[in-house]
Amino acid sequence: MSTRYSLAQRTPMLNSLFAGLACAVTLTLTAGPAFAASELERVNVQGRMVEAPVRYDVTAACTGIEQQLQGALADTWQQSQREGLIAVQFVMQGDAIESVSATGLSNGVERSVRKAVRALHCGAQATTTAQVYRFQIHFAEPDAGTTTAAAQSAVRMALAKR
16 A cells, blocks of 8 residues: 555545645635725714703702603503612703603613603793703602502602702
């Protein structure tokens, strides 16, 4: 038997060697153009920062906010049944709410709170400049032993000014 290599007498080790070499050549030929840097177009992002002091008197600026949020978030309480705080901040320009952020509890509750705050009807403000308001919503099961909770059994949240 000859010690020269022939295609008819390949060994498993030689098969692996040739397969690895074929993969390396294929990857080199196909991956090279993929890593070539392409020229990207410039992207301009426009936005604005609201430079206003944070206000906590949201009940004075938005009369009836407790009732509006209570009605808008009743289904959210029924779905989550979790107690906790949600920190809310919104920017109001004139009588329009421009941006809302909410953090706490879960993504679903945050989304519902942002939607409810965007839908608030606050009316015209005394100033036309942007105002930043911050408050907390406390989702809580009322204590059944108190007369307040018995009289207002539907109340599941409260506003905290700070």
